[in-house]
Amino acid sequence: MTQTLSPEQAHSSSESLIRRIFAFILRTHPSIQDKVEKQRSRLLAGMSLITAIAATIFLISYITVFPEFADDVDTWVIAGGILLVYGVYLLNRARYFKLAATLFLGVMTALFVFVPVIPGAQNVWFYFAVIPILLAAVFFSLRAALLLGGLIILTIAALGLIMGVDVLGPMQYLVITVGVIFVFIRNLQYQEGVRARELEEINVRLRASEENLEQRVQERTRDLQVASDVSLQITTVLDREQLLADVAERTATAFGLYHVSIFLYDEAEDVIRLQQGVGKVGEQMVAEGKQFRISGVGLVPQSARLSQPTLSNNVLENKDHLPNPLLPDTRSELAIPMVYRGRLIGVLDLQSERVNRFGEEDIRILRTLADQIAIAVRNSQLFAEAQSALEQAEEANSVKSTFLANMSHELRTPLNAIINFTKYVAKGSMGPVNQEQQETLHEVIHSARHLLNLINDVLDMSKIEAGALSLFIEKDIDVPSLVKSVAATGKTLLEDKSVEFQTKLDDNLPLIDGDRGRIYQVLLNIVSNACKFTEQGFVRLRAYQQEREVIFAVQDSGAGIAEEDQPLVFEAFKQTESGLRQGGGTGLGMPISKNLVEAHGGRIWLESTAGTGTTFYVALPAKSAVPELALHSTLSTSTQKEAVS
Amino acid sequence: MILKDKRIFIVEDNTQNRVVFTMTLKPTGAVFEFERLGRGAVGRLQAFGRTDLIILDLMLMGGISGYNIFDEIRALPEYSAVPIVAVSAAEPSVAIPQTQQKGFSGFIAKPIDDDLFPEQLARVINGEAVWYAGERYRV
Numbered sequence: 187m188t189q190t191l192s193p194e195q196a197h198s199s200s201e202s203l204i205r206r207i208f209a210f211i212l213r214t215h216p217s218i219q220d221k222v223e224k225q226r227s228r229l230l231a232g233m234s235l236i237t238a239i240a241a242t243i244f245l246i247s248y249i250t251v252f253p254e255f256a257d258d259v260d261t262w263v264i265a266g267g268i269l270l271v272y273g274v275y276l277l278n279r280a281r282y283f284k285l286a287a288t289l290f291l292g293v294m295t296a297l298f299v300f301v302p303v304i305p306g307a308q309n310v311w312f313y314f315a316v317i318p319i320l321l322a323a324v325f326f327s328l329r330a331a332l333l334l335g336g337l338i339i340l341t342i343a344a345l346g347l348i349m350g351v352d353v354l355g356p357m358q359y360l361v362i363t364v365g366v367i368f369v370f371i372r373n374l375q376y377q378e379g380v381r382a383r384e385l386e387e388i389n390v391r392l393r394a395s396e397e398n399l400e401q402r403v404q405e406r407t408r409d410l411q412v413a414s415d416v417s418l419q420i421t422t423v424l425d426r427e428q429l430l431a432d433v434a435e436r437t438a439t440a441f442g443l444y445h446v447s448i449f450l451y452d453e454a455e456d457v458i459r460l461q462q463g464v465g466k467v468g469e470q471m472v473a474e475g476k477q478f479r480i481s482g483v484g485l486v487p488q489s490a491r492l493s494q495p496t497l498s499n500n501v502l503e504n505k506d507h508l509p510n511p512l513l514p515d516t517r518s519e520l521a522i523p524m525v526y527r528g529r530l531i532g533v534l535d536l537q538s539e540r541v542n543r544f545g546e547e548d549i550r551i552l553r554t555l556a557d558q559i560a561i562a563v564r565n566s567q568l569f570a571e572a573q574s575a576l577e578q579a580e581e582a583n584s585v586k587s588t589f590l591a592n593m594s595h596e597l598r599t600p601l602n603a604i605i606n607f608t609k610y611v612a613k614g615s616m617g618p619v620n621q622e623q624q625e626t627l628h629e630v631i632h633s634a635r636h637l638l639n640l641i642n643d644v645l646d647m648s649k650i651e652a653g654a655l656s657l658f659i660e661k662d663i664d665v666p667s668l669v670k671s672v673a674a675t676g677k678t679l680l681e682d683k684s685v686e687f688q689t690k691l692d693d694n695l696p697l698i699d700g701d702r703g704r705i706y707q708v709l710l711n712i713v714s715n716a717c718k719f720t721e722q723g724f725v726r727l728r729a730y731q732q733e734r735e736v737i738f739a740v741q742d743s744g745a746g747i748a749e750e751d752q753p754l755v756f757e758a759f760k761q762t763e764s765g766l767r768q769g770g771g772t773g774l775g776m777p778i779s780k781n782l783v784e785a786h787g788g789r790i791w792l793e794s795t796a797g798t799g800t801t802f803y804v805a806l807p808a809k810s811a812v813p814e815l816a817l818h819s820t821l822s823t824s825t826q827k828e829a830v831s
Numbered sequence: 832m833i834l835k836d837k838r839i840f841i842v843e844d845n846t847q848n849r850v851v852f853t854m855t856l857k858p859t860g861a862v863f864e865f866e867r868l869g870r871g872a873v874g875r876l877q878a879f880g881r882t883d884l885i886i887l888d889l890m891l892m893g894g895i896s897g898y899n900i901f902d903e904i905r906a907l908p909e910y911s912a913v914p915i916v917a918v919s920a921a922e923p924s925v926a927i928p929q930t931q932q933k934g935f936s937g938f939i940a941k942p943i944d945d946d947l948f949p950e951q952l953a954r955v956i957n958g959e960a961v962w963y964a965g966e967r968y969r970v
Contacts, residue, residue, distance in 0.1 A: 602941040
């Protein structure tokens with residue numbers, strides 16, 4: 187801190203000296219801690235000291251002016267009083283505030299009550315008796331002031347009677363003062379009372395709202411608990427009977443109800459039928475086949491009809507209520523429709539033995555619950571439907587697969603005889619055949635083979651449709667040998683045409699995994715199509731690697747495929763215009779090829795410009811990139827049956 | 832005459848198919864015998880004596896499966912090493928993996944190709960496995 191003082195600081199330092207003196211004079215005893223008590227103590231210190239000093243000056247001047255009165259009784263009494271006031275100051279400083287205050291008030295009272303009755307004195311002094319009364323209020327309390335006031339009034343009255351002094355004037359004034367204090371006290375008490383009552387009221391309200399809150403939390407918890415239980419049921423219990431039994435039981439227990447039953451809506455018969463009830467009574471009613479027509483009387487059909495909760499809080503007075511002999515104690519009944527996406531699922535019916543059991547809050551909670559049950563029921567219905575559909579589909583599939591297995595066997599067996607017998611005859615093994623006969627026999631063989639191919643296509647497509655196509659996966663298939671083999675067959679198809687068959691194989695082609703026979707089938711199908719539709723020019727079979735795929739490209743210089751026909755090429759049962767005109771066949775070759783390629787994890791597509799030819803592409807995963815080929819292991823029971831043929 | 836003096840035992844219930852086998856195998860010089868019914872096939876086989884190759888149809892009348900006969904034959908010590916080939920009209924894509932798994936030496940789809948068939952049998956007798964899924968699958 188700096189030691190140089192500015193003028194203001196010098197000024198304030200002189201001011202602080204006066205302050206320090208005052209502080210010293212008015213210092214209270216350190217034991218007095220209470221703020222109000224401290225103020226009172228300071229006030230008493232100030233008042234007593236000023237009074238004592240003023241009285242001392244007055245007394246000294248009085249004696250000086252009238253020395254003849256110096257030895258008077260009055261003078262001594264006044265001097266004693268002054269001493270007592272000094273004593274008050276000292277007592278107060280020495281922590282005895284209450285004693286000091288009492289003494290001060292005593293001196294004042296004595297001064298203003300007894301001095302006026304000294305013969306020759308003026309009764310005007312009585313007026314000053316109000317001072318100790320007010321001081322009592324300041325130093326102690328209003329009650330003390332009232333008490334002191336009462337005492338003073340009585341004393342003055344008594345003194346007036348005994349001493350024959352006229353006290354009526356000051357008495358009026360004192361009585362009024364005391365009366366004012368009294369009214370003031372009453373007013374204070376009244377206000378305190380009001381405040382206390384208000385506080386009490388606030389307390390009561392607080393407690394009530396707290397209880398209410400607690401109750402609401404409890405209810406909400408219960409609501410959530412039941413709702414979450416139901417939700418849990420939804421995910422765990424798909425068996426409807428089990429689900430409804432659990433829900434009814436839980437609801438009855440959680441809400442402390444007399445009876446809970448769940449009705450489900452039967453759309454076909456337009457009735458609402460009891461599906462589940464709590465306890466033996468519930469079982470009995472379910473066994474009896476309790477049901478309502480939607481248009482019928484009663485809370486349950488009414489709620490179903492209106493799609494609104496229907497409540498009767500005193501069933502004995504409700505004409506819509508049908509008394510149930512099995513549930514004689516029902517007094518309140520609440521029926522809540524269970525609706526899922528605007529569709530009536532059923533009705534949740536709740537019964538209590540208490541009148542006015544169901545309030546708005548209950549309806550709200552139970553409505554949520556009913557919605558949950560509706561979802562659960564709908565889920566279980568859908569699950570049951572899905573399961574039965576699945577079973578039907580599986581059965582149908584199994585029947586289909588067995589049929590296919592038998593058909594494939596039955597259709598091929600006679601062809602074995604037809605083709606081989608005809609060949610045998612054509613070879614001359616059963617005696618000489620002339621040229622014409624031989625040509626006819628070859629026509630039979632050709633047609634039989636064509637028939638076999640058609641049968642195979644139809645069977646393949648049926649298998650694909652039935653999801654029963656399985657691949658026979660071989661590892662490490664050598665692409666060049668496969669291509670050469672396809673090319674060899676392709677060349678024979680072009681023997682009577684002026685079309686060149688070209689083969690182009692890249693070096694270092696990667697190996698592939700797959701069903702060799704099926705890949706051959708796909709490539710041969712594309713190649714034989716190309717040969718069929720090309721009248722001059724070339725058919726070119728290429729194989730090359732592109733990124734992680736081996737691409738087989740079959741290009742021809744044929745008529746091409748019109749743009750609008752291109753999307754139809756890979757679609758089953760849709761032959762293109764030109765295909766129909768020229769090729770015959772089933773038109774299943776390409777759709778089957780597409781399925782086979784995709785079953786290998788590959789792709790098939792075509793590029794064509796009408797007039798300049800077509801290129802078909804087959805892309806199969808190269809060995810390093812081959813994923814697990816899923817179809818290999820899909821030997822389901824149905825396909826196993828097929829194998830035993 | 833690539834199958835000359837080869838002894839072949841054939842289980843085949845269909846008459847036409849037996850004729851086809853006869854027509855196809857007769858020119859090859861093979862010695863063969865048919866068993867029409869699945870039941871008693873083992874007894875007939877033993878009566879047939881030394882055998883180079885056994886041909887099994889997979890689905891026989893009376894619900895007997897070629898797989899059962901396969902097991903019965905394999906249970907005989909003297910025939911445990913004789914190659915067995917399935918010749919069947921069953922769907923090749925299903926039957927080939929199954930016969931492979933079972934331990935057959937081959938599968939030849941019906942209709943058989945008379946030009947290929949003798950050679951296919953010769954390869955099986957020589958210890959090679961032959962899996963022929965039919966003409967359209969020919970590789």
